[in-house]
Amino acid sequence: MPLRSPRRPCLNYQIGRCSAPCAGLISEEEYARLVNGAAMLFEGRTSGLLERLRGEMLAAAGDQKYERAASLRDTIASLTLALERQSVVLPDLIDRDAIGLAVGEGRACAQVFAVRSGRLVGREAFHLRIPTGSSEAEIVDAFLTQYYSSASFIPKEILLPTGIDDPERIEGWLSTLRGNRVRLRVPKRGEKRRLVELANENARFSLKEGEKEDAIRHAEAAGLVELAEALSLAVFPQRIEAFDISNTQGKEATGSMVVFENGRPRRDAYRRFKVHLAGKPDDYAMMAEVLRRRFSRGLAEIADPTIAGGKFSEFPDLVLIDGGKGQLNVGIAVLKELNIEGLEVIGLAKRHEEIFVPNRPDPIVLPPESPSLLLLRRIRDEAHRFAIDYHRRLRARKSLSSLLDEVPGIGPKRKGSLIRAFPSLDWLAAASAEEVHAATGIPLKLAERVIAHLRG
Numbered sequence: 001m002p003l004r005s006p007r008r009p010c011l012n013y014q015i016g017r018c019s020a021p022c023a024g025l026i027s028e029e030e031y032a033r034l035v036n037g038a039a040m041l042f043e044g045r046t047s048g049l050l051e052r053l054r055g056e057m058l059a060a061a062g063d064q065k066y067e068r069a070a071s072l073r074d075t076i077a078s079l080t081l082a083l084e085r086q087s088v089v090l091p092d093l094i095d096r097d098a099i100g101l102a103v104g105e106g107r108a109c110a111q112v113f114a115v116r117s118g119r120l121v122g123r124e125a126f127h128l129r130i131p132t133g134s135s136e137a138e139i140v141d142a143f144l145t146q147y148y149s150s151a152s153f154i155p156k157e158i159l160l161p162t163g164i165d166d167p168e169r170i171e172g173w174l175s176t177l178r179g180n181r182v183r184l185r186v187p188k189r190g191e192k193r194r195l196v197e198l199a200n201e202n203a204r205f206s207l208k209e210g211e212k213e214d215a216i217r218h219a220e221a222a223g224l225v226e227l228a229e230a231l232s233l234a235v236f237p238q239r240i241e242a243f244d245i246s247n248t249q250g251k252e253a254t255g256s257m258v259v260f261e262n263g264r265p266r267r268d269a270y271r272r273f274k275v276h277l278a279g280k281p282d283d284y285a286m287m288a289e290v291l292r293r294r295f296s297r298g299l300a301e302i303a304d305p306t307i308a309g310g311k312f313s314e315f316p317d318l319v320l321i322d323g324g325k326g327q328l329n330v331g332i333a334v335l336k337e338l339n340i341e342g343l344e345v346i347g348l349a350k351r352h353e354e355i356f357v358p359n360r361p362d363p364i365v366l367p368p369e370s371p372s373l374l375l376l377r378r379i380r381d382e383a384h385r386f387a388i389d390y391h392r393r394l395r396a397r398k399s400l401s402s403l404l405d406e407v408p409g410i411g412p413k414r415k416g417s418l419i420r421a422f423p424s425l426d427w428l429a430a431a432s433a434e435e436v437h438a439a440t441g442i443p444l445k446l447a448e449r450v451i452a453h454l455r456g
Contacts, residue, residue: 093117096157100199102207111203125206136162154178220263223371241316242379246387255290256387291334324349328356429454
C-alpha cells in the first residue's frame with residue numbers, strides 16, 4: 001500500500017497493467033477487491049468471479065460509467081475465452097482434487113489435479129522423501145495431512161489413487177477446515193478413475209525427471225569435489241566466477257563475468273563490462289581493467305552500510321580466468337593491488353586445457369573426461385559466449401551509428417532515438433517508415449530517407 005512519501009507511478013501504471021498502490025492511486029478497499037479477484041482466479045473459482053464481474057459491469061453502466069463498463073466487458077470476454085480453452089474433464093460442476101502417486105526408492109511424487117466446475121484448472125507435483133518400506137496408503141495419508149493443512153482452498157471431493165487407513169478421520173478434519181462435508185473417494189472405473197490414472201502417469205513422469213535432476217546434481221557435486229582436491233583449494237568452490245575478454249583488434253572490447261553456484265549457472269548474477277582502455281590492443285590490460293572494476297565495486301558495496309545485497313558484494317570462492325600464466329598473473333596482481341586476500345585464482349588455457357595456479361611453474365593437466373575439467377570448460381565456454389555476444393551487439397550498434405551519420409538531418413539526438421528503438425541494422429532496415437516514425441517521433445519524410453539509405 002502507499003509509501004510514506006508516495007512516488008511517481010511507473011510505466012506499468014501508464015499502460016494499464018498496475019493500479020499503482022505504491023503511489024496511493026487506489027484505495028485499500030479497491031485494492032483488496034482486486035487481490036480477492038486474483039485469488040478467486042488462481043483457486044479456480046471462475047464462475048463466482050465471472051458473476052461478480054458481470055454485476056460490476058451492469059452497475060457501472062447504470063451509473064453511466066461507460067469506460068469502466070467497457071473495461072469490465074473486455075475482462076469478462078478474455079476470461080471466458082481462457083475458460084473455453086481449458087480441458088473439460090468431468091461433466092458435473094463439483095470442485096474436486098484428483099491425487100496421483102508414484103513411488104521410487106526412498107522417494108515419491110504426488111501429483112494434484114485441481115478440477116473446478118468440471119474443468120482442469122491447475123496441476124502441481126510434490127516430491128517427497130519417504131522412509132524405506134512405506135506403503136502407498138501411508139504416503140497418501142501423510143501427504144493429505146501435509147498438503148491440506150496449508151491449502152488456500154479445500155474442495156468438496158478428493159479422488160485418491162488408493163485407500164487409506166481411517167479415512168473418516170481425515171474426512172472429519174478436512175470438513176472442519178472447509179466448513180462443510182468433504183468426501184474422500186477411490187474411484188474404480190469411469191471418468192474419475194481415468195482422471196486419477198492420468199494424475200498417476202504425471203506423477204511417474206515427474207518422479208523420473210526428479211531422479212534425473214538428482215543424478216545431474218550428484219555429478220556436478222562430484223566435479224566440484226574433484227576440482228577442490230585436484231587443485232588443492234583451501235575452500236570448497238561453491239561459487240565460481242569466470243572472466244573473459246572479446247574484441248576485434250582492440251575495438252568494441254568487452255569483458256564478461258559469469259557465475260556458477262554449486263556447479264550450475266546463476267544467470268541473474270552475470271555481468272558485462274564495456275572496456276574503456278584506449279590505445280593498442282592489450283588483452284592483459286583489458287582483463288586487469290575488468291577484474292579491477294568488478295572487485296573495486298564489490299569492496300565499495302561492502303563498505304557502504306546503505307547497500308544490502310549489491311550486484312558485486314558477493315565474492316567468489318574461485319576466480320577462473322580465460323588464459324594461461326600471463327592472465328593468471330594479471331588476476332593475482334589486481335587482487336594484491338586491492339588488498340584482497342583469500343580468493344583462489346586459476347587460469348584455464350584453451351590450447352591444451354592446461355590449468356595454471358599460483359606459485360606453481362608447471363600447469364596442472366587433468367584427464368580429458370574428468371568431471372572437474374568438464375566443469376571448468378563449461379564455465380569458461382559460457383564466459384566466452386557471454387562476452388562475444390555483447391561484443392557483437394556493440395559492433396552492430398557501431399555499424400548502425402556510422403551509417404546513420406551519413407543521413408542528412410540525423411543528429412546525435414535523433415541517432416540515439418533510432419539506436420534505442422532499433423538496436424540492429426537489420427531490424428531498422430526491415431521496419432517501415434511509419435514504424436520508425438511511431439517508435440522515435442522523427443518526421444515521416446526523414447524516416448523514409450533513413451530507410452532508403454539503409455536499403456540502398
